[in-house]
Amino acid sequence: MTSLPPLxxxxxxxxxxxxxRSRPAKTLTAPAPDRAALEPILTAALRVPDHGKLEPWRLVVLSGAALGRLADLTARMGAARDLDPGKVAKAEAMFRDAPLMVAVVAAPQPSEKVPEIEQTLSAGAVCLGLLNAAQAAGWGANWLTGWMATDRDWLAEGLSLPPADWVAGFIVIGTETVTPPDRPRPDPARLTEWRDA
Structure with missing residues (x-):
């Protein structure tokens, strides 16, 4: 067994x-990481808490024609659902304009020991891990969702997902074209309780 280095x-x-901080997806452009550059980012992203070692998530890397196909699907299904045209156009552009996207699929596993909410939180941790790993490697990244992330028909046709699976995040990765200003951040003093009894 390989031992971990001391903390x-x-x-x-x-x-x-x-x-x-996340980089707005609309400011990210090509180039995006190639497979060799992306693989260590994906490896780092999967080092998350996973109670029971269930691996209740999967990754789907999307680029090129796959993104165009999902953009078309989003436009078609959004219109068929009579969604707000502006909302549909924004969702379509999310795929069409992305230099590269990784769909983090939440894939809950049957378990008497690990409730589904814990598995969902683990999938969210993969999303944040992917953001941080991409940015630590010098890429811009953004975590998006939208109605497509939980729409059963979209998920089945677009990503061939089984009925229990859904998308915890569409992580857009690319080269940042502008450095956005930081935004106000939460105040830990306002949001933290300290209890010693």
Missing amino acids: RARPDVSEFLLTR
Whole structure:
């Protein structure tokens, strides 16, 4: 069995986490990471808490014609559902304009020990892990969802997902064209309770 290195302070990692922020998807462009560059990012993203080692998630890497096909599907299904045209156009553009996208699929596993909510939270952790790993590698990244993430017909036709699976996040990855200003951040003092009794 391979042993883990001892824990030690990593100020560079702390600084990264304290200053990280998503890059708006509409500001990301090609080039995107190729397969060789993406594989270590995906490997890092999957190092998340996973109670019971169920691996209740999968990754679907989308690029090129696959993104165009999903954009067309989104436009067609959005119109058929009589959704707001502006909302449909925005969702369609999310796929059409992405240089690369990774769909993080929540795939809950039957378990008497691990409730589905824990598995869902683990899938969310993969999304954040993917964002952080992409940005740590020098790429811009953004976590998106939209109505498509839980629409059964869209998921079946678009990603061939079985009925229990859904998308926890569409992670767009590419080259950032602008560095966005930071936004106001939550105040830990306002949101934290300290209890010692």
